[in-house]
Amino acid sequence: MLTALSATLAVLAGLAALTVLAIPTPAGGSDALSDQYTNGLLREPGLRGGTAFALLLLMLPVLGLAGQCARLGAPARDRRLAALRLAGATPGEVTRVAAAETGLAALLGASTGLLIYLAGHQLVHRPDAQGRLPLPTDVYPPTAGIVAVVLGLPALATLATALLLRRVTTTPFGVVRKARTRPPWPWPGLLILLGLAAFAAFRPVGLWYERRHSEPPLWLLPALLVGGALIAMIGVVTGTGWISHRTGRLLHRYARGPAALLAAGRLTADPWAGSRTFAALLAALIFGAGAAGIRADFLAMIELGRRTGNGMAAPDDFYLGAMDLVDLAVAVAMTIAAGGLLVALVEGIVARRQAYAALVATGVPRGVIGRSILWQSLAPAAPAIAVALTVGLLLVRGAFPAPTGGGYSQEICDAGEKLCADEVTRAQYVRTEWVSRVTVPPDVPWDRLAWLGAGALAAVLVTVGVGLLFLRSSTAMEELRTT
Known part of the structure; x- marks a missing residue:
């Protein structure tokens, strides 16, 4: 059910992005506005690509949630697969059964998402008195795009399941997973630097083509942004494994309490658990910090317009209102990521129920185990959140330098509008004034970054508190039975 729900959310986000891209550009080129919409992000053709990209980014935490939901059902699935092996199934057949289960659940969710999209298209289609629409309910994506999203997502889930099971050996007596024995290396830092370099190269590459009076390939600049963001995101997520391992080493060296020492042992034994657990949350935080940086850049451009007298093309509240919608998307992504955190935490408690039950049987209080789970969640989460x-923020700073204006001369007419409009009398009142070059560095949005970080830590704390409700049932003595 959780896998199907994740597929439903992902399909809705993908179809929404395709709908935005399907809005036809009116006659007059890219400068013409689609006046049938009330939202400025939909009226201006140049802003639709960014809106669709933001909707597609919402699929990342949803897909992370889907992967964690699949792990939640792992214990029950392992028992079923072991029974199939005992009945004579081959390892390849068992893998295909597990992949088909995930694919069918994703197909059910994707079909449900398509039905919700079609029904919502009709329910939300409510033009106002002027016939304008708040959402693009007057257009549909191409049929090929709909089929690609609805069928491509289950196919991707099936292939991902088969890929993840490559390190799993299903035997008639249970499931054996090949664990990584060597500690993680800090190579993800190179991915982060490569992503930052791709964003930093965005403006120089555009200027290089501009000096040569030529246009860059259509794919080049978007590839720098999309590729750089994905590479940096992968670096942050996979780097959490190295952070978890180093945090476990530090706790093992300096901690004195039993809860912290238990957490240190878990962090060093399975440092990659942090990458799996916090993947969706860290992706949402990178997106949110980038949005905060773009808002600060807009505020700097507004201040530059006040100083030089040349403001932005649209009203100030248009750009800030658009960023409010982006902030709403970040909030939705973090909410989805919090659900994924809860699923991952419960999965970890259920998967290690025999180990926890053995600790309780030897006299370890459940409170100590609960505090160790809190240590295990917060210790790697805090530095990973700061890195994300x-x-x-650095991605945005690399692509968008500080706004600069001025450095030119302008004519100012000191008379009234009538005299200045007359070409004969205008020359008597016109003077030339030099506008100094002004650079307005964007402020660091400490308040929004603090809210994002506090919200992420609060999500971790809440999910740990809810997950600990499953601790008592998972540490019952019956869990020690082997038959």
Whole structure:
């Protein structure tokens, strides 16, 4: 059910992005506005690509949630697969059964998402008195795009399941997973630097083509942004494994309490658990920090317009209102990521129920185990959250330099409008004034970054508190039975 729900959310986000891209450009080129919409992000053709990209980014935490939901059902699935092996199934057949289960659940969710999209298209289609629409309910994506999203997502889920099971050996007596024995290396830092370099190269590459009076390939600049963001995101997520391992080493060296020492042992034994657990949350934080940086850049451009007298093309509240919608998307992504955190935490407690039950049987209080789970969640989460926020802000700073204006002369007419409009009398009142070059560095959005970080830590704390409700049932003595 959780896998199907994740597929439903992902399909809705993908179809929404395709709908935005399907809006036809009116006659007059890219400068013409689609006046049938009330939202400025939909009226201006140049802003639709960014809106669709933001909707597609919402699929990342949803897909992370889907992967964690699949792990939640792992214990029950392992028993069923072991029974199939005992009945004579081959390892390849068992893998195909597990992949088909995930694919069918994703197909059910994708079909449900398509039905919700079609029904919502009709329910939300409510033009106002002027015939304008708040959402693009007057257009549909191409049929090929709909089929690609609805069928491509289950196919991707099936292939991902088969890929993840490559390190799993299903035997008639249970499931054996090949664990990584060597500690993680800090190579993800190179991915982060490569992503930052791709964003930093965005403006120089555009200027290089501009000096040569030529246009860059259509794919080049979007590839720098999309590829750089994905590479940096992968670096932050996979780097959490190295952070978890180093945090476990530090706790093992300096901690004195039993809860912290238990957490240190878990962090060093399975440092990659942090990458799996916090993947969706860190992706949402990078997106949110980047949005905060773009808002600060808009505020700097507004201030530059006040100083030089040349403001932006649209009203100030248009750009800030658009960023409010982006902030809403970040909030939705973090909410989805919090659900994924809860699923991952419960999965970890259920998967290690025999180990926890053995600790309780030897006299370890459940409170100590609960505090160790809190240590295990917060110790790697805090530095990983700080790294994600820093990377998200630096990506924006690399692509968008500080707004600069001025450095030119302008004519100012000191008479009234009538005299200045007359070409004969205008020359008597016109004077030339030099506008100094002004650079307005964007402020660091400490308040929004602090809210994002506090919200992420609060999500971790809440999910740990809810997950600990499953601790008592998972540490019952019956869990020690082997038959």
